[in-house]
Amino acid sequence: MKELCYPFSEKAVRALKAGDAVSVNGKIWTGRDRFHKHFADGGALPVDFRDGALYHCGPVVVGMRVVAAGPTTSVRENPYEPDFIAKTGLRLVIGKGGMDARTLDACRKHGAVYLQAVGGAAALAAKCVKRVTNVYFLKEFGAAEACWEFEMCDFRCVVAMDSHGKSLFEDVRKKSEENWRRMTRP
Amino acid sequence: MIKRIADFIGRTSSTLPDDALNALKAAYRREAKGSSAKMILATIIENAKVAAEAGTPLCQDTGTLTFIVDERLRSKATPAVFAKAVTLATERGCLRRNTIDSISGASIDTNACPGAPVVHYVDNSSGAIRLLMKGGGSENMSAQFSLPDAAIGAGRDLEGVRKAVLTAVQRAQGYGCAPGILGVCIGGDRASGYEEAKMQLFRNLADVNQDARLAKLERRILKDANSLGIGPMGLGGKTTVLAVKIGARPRLPASFFVTVAYLCWAARRGEMKV
Numbered sequence: 523m524k525e526l527c528y529p530f531s532e533k534a535v536r537a538l539k540a541g542d543a544v545s546v547n548g549k550i551w552t553g554r555d556r557f558h559k560h561f562a563d564g565g566a567l568p569v570d571f572r573d574g575a576l577y578h579c580g581p582v583v584v585g586m587r588v589v590a591a592g593p594t595t596s597v598r599e600n601p602y603e604p605d606f607i608a609k610t611g612l613r614l615v616i617g618k619g620g621m622d623a624r625t626l627d628a629c630r631k632h633g634a635v636y637l638q639a640v641g642g643a644a645a646l647a648a649k650c651v652k653r654v655t656n657v658y659f660l661k662e663f664g665a666a667e668a669c670w671e672f673e674m675c676d677f678r679c680v681v682a683m684d685s686h687g688k689s690l691f692e693d694v695r696k697k698s699e700e701n702w703r704r705m706t707r708p
Numbered sequence: 709m710i711k712r713i714a715d716f717i718g719r720t721s722s723t724l725p726d727d728a729l730n731a732l733k734a735a736y737r738r739e740a741k742g743s744s745a746k747m748i749l750a751t752i753i754e755n756a757k758v759a760a761e762a763g764t765p766l767c768q769d770t771g772t773l774t775f776i777v778d779e780r781l782r783s784k785a786t787p788a789v790f791a792k793a794v795t796l797a798t799e800r801g802c803l804r805r806n807t808i809d810s811i812s813g814a815s816i817d818t819n820a821c822p823g824a825p826v827v828h829y830v831d832n833s834s835g836a837i838r839l840l841m842k843g844g845g846s847e848n849m850s851a852q853f854s855l856p857d858a859a860i861g862a863g864r865d866l867e868g869v870r871k872a873v874l875t876a877v878q879r880a881q882g883y884g885c886a887p888g889i890l891g892v893c894i895g896g897d898r899a900s901g902y903e904e905a906k907m908q909l910f911r912n913l914a915d916v917n918q919d920a921r922l923a924k925l926e927r928r929i930l931k932d933a934n935s936l937g938i939g940p941m942g943l944g945g946k947t948t949v950l951a952v953k954i955g956a957r958p959r960l961p962a963s964f965f966v967t968v969a970y971l972c973w974a975a976r977r978g979e980m981k982v
Contacts, residue, residue: 541744556813582768584801590759590768595845595883618845619883619942640751641845641885641941642974644768645722645759664815665805678751680744682943690744694944695881698936702878705932706861706871 523678529573530613532633538681540688544637546614546677549655550575554594556667557659558602568658568669571610577639578617580666581648588651588672592644593618596636604628620682620691629685636683638690650677709784713793713837713980717773718802720839720978721765724756727913728889728950728975732756735887735940735947745945752940752973767974769843770803773825776838776910781982782829785837790827791820840909841976849884849970851876852901854963864964866921869894869954870929872966877933877949882942885972887950889913890929893967896957901967908953909971917954926952940973 526534528548538544551569553576561567578599582590596603596617603621606612607628615621615634618641629635639647656671663669683689724732732753739746759766773794777785795818797803807816807824819825853872855864860875862868873892880888891908893901917923929952939945950973959965 543747580768580804582765582770582801582804589762589801590765590770590804592768594769595848597883618885619881638941638943640748640755641882642767642843642972643751643755645762645764645766646751646755648764648768649758664808664817666815680747680943690943691882694938694942697944698878698881698938701936702874705935706874 526614528575530575531573532613535613535633535635536685538635538684539686540681540684540690542681544679544681546575546616546637546674546679548674550577550616550672550674552577552579552581552668552670552672554578554580554667555598556663557669558599558606560659561606562602567610569671571612573611573613575614575616576606576612578615581670583654583665583670586654588648588654590644591647591651592642593639595619596621600625607632607634616679620689626683626687626689629683630687633685635681635685637679638682639677639679647677650674709789710792710796713785713790714796714800716837716839716978716980717793717797718763718800720841720976721770721802722759722763724760724766725975725977728973729753729756731913731950732973735950738946743945744943745939745947748940748943749947765802765804766976767843768804769845770806771841771843771976772847774840774842774906775825775827777827777829778834778836779829779831780835781837784982787827790825794818794820794825835981837980837982838910839978840906842909843885843972843974846884846888846970846972849876849880849888850902850905851879851968852898853966855966866925869966870925870932873929873952873968874932874936876968876970877938878936880970881938884970885974886938886942887940887947887973889950889971889973889975890952891969891971892952892954894954894956895959896965896967897963898965900957901965902969904955904957905967905969908955909969909975910977911953913951922954922956926954
């Protein structure tokens with residue numbers, strides 16, 4: 523288990539390989555569909571994401587207490603993420619399901635990785651949120667789409683796309699494609 | 709009644725049904741030692757325990773709420789009662805503020821408005837209210853095919869149905885939180901196909917289809933889907949699908965739809981006797 527602490531340095535991120543188990547600690551921000559669209563439309567970002575982590579997550583929050591905070595499907599952010607990584611200097615993208623070749627390429631170019639959290643395991647993830655330190659766009663986007671700032675402790679993920687061009691999802695997709703062909707051909 | 713239904717929503721949101729939990733435990737035993745599949749399944753099972761103990765949502769996407777209500781309960785469990793129960797469950801943190809006005813983009817913070825939650829009154833003499841909470845990630849992976857479909861070599865027969873369903877699973881990869889549960893409808897029109905496919909998701913995962921032909925098809929597709937190698941969360945493994953449930957509706961001569969309702973492993977399904 524490799525421990526990562528905010529701010530995440532390029533050196534630490536470049537040292538990660540697809541398949542590594544990691545524990546994420548310190549500050550992270552959530553951002554999903556509305557947040558990415560806002561960015562793509564030229565909207566201002568509320569914080570400096572350099573050496574930061576962006577978590578694709580729409581949590582359940584009661585007052586300022588997080589009760590459920592698993593990842594949402596990341597593919598929907600494919601059109602926006604490469605540009606986001608290039609412009610902000612983001613180091614960690616956390617979500618589920620993986621992202622496309624363009625995002626993989628941006629990770630390689632700019633020194634970022636994609637971490638897979640276990641989809642649906644929201645109660646466990648919520649236990650890793652030690653504190654909610656801020657929230658942005660709550661009124662504009664609603665609670666599920668807002669940009670929440672969390673203090674995380676021992677949030678466990680797997681490096682699924684590294685900064686050297688390797689994606690675990692791509693390997694599985696190719697293999698399953700072959701199996702599917704074999705099982706469906708006349 | 710409002711409070712009772714709100715409690716029922718809370719329980720359903722935080723508790724995995726026994727049949728789903730058993731299927732996950734069996735999958736955990738099947739996966740190879742040290743594999744990411746085994747690790748992911750262990751996390752899923754641990755999460756179910758933590759959520760049930762704390763009474764907090766199993767998954768943050770508390771999903772579309774579909775209530776199937778015995779129509780004899782209509783006077784007690786009115787649409788207004790469901791709206792109030794959902795509002796209360798949301799205030800309690802059992803539901804995420806999860807409803808968006810599709811035109812303005814505004815959040816409907818109570819989760820209650822015309823069209824949400826979905827309530828169907830049916831003549832089933834069950835004396836019960838049934839609830840399915842289905843998340844958006846899995847709903848996005850649901851699919852409908854119109855046969856024949858030359859691109860996947862699927863003709864208008866049960867073999868074509870098998871190919872269509874496997875194609876849906878292949879396209880879904882890990883995006884809909886695999887291992888998934890497949891509700892399938894053969895036939896119907898486009899709307900009733902999705903309705904029947906979703907209704908299949910109310911079945912107990914361990915039951916056996918009363919139609920022997922469909923029971924056989926369910927077993928075959930389950931075996932094939934788990935040979936694809938997609939695995940939990942799309943990171944590889946032996947468990948891609950936990951169960952396949954197939955129903956049928958009559959069709960027009962011109963149409964042959966195969967509809968797949970993809971449900972994530974977090975199969976939040978409950979029944980409340982009234």
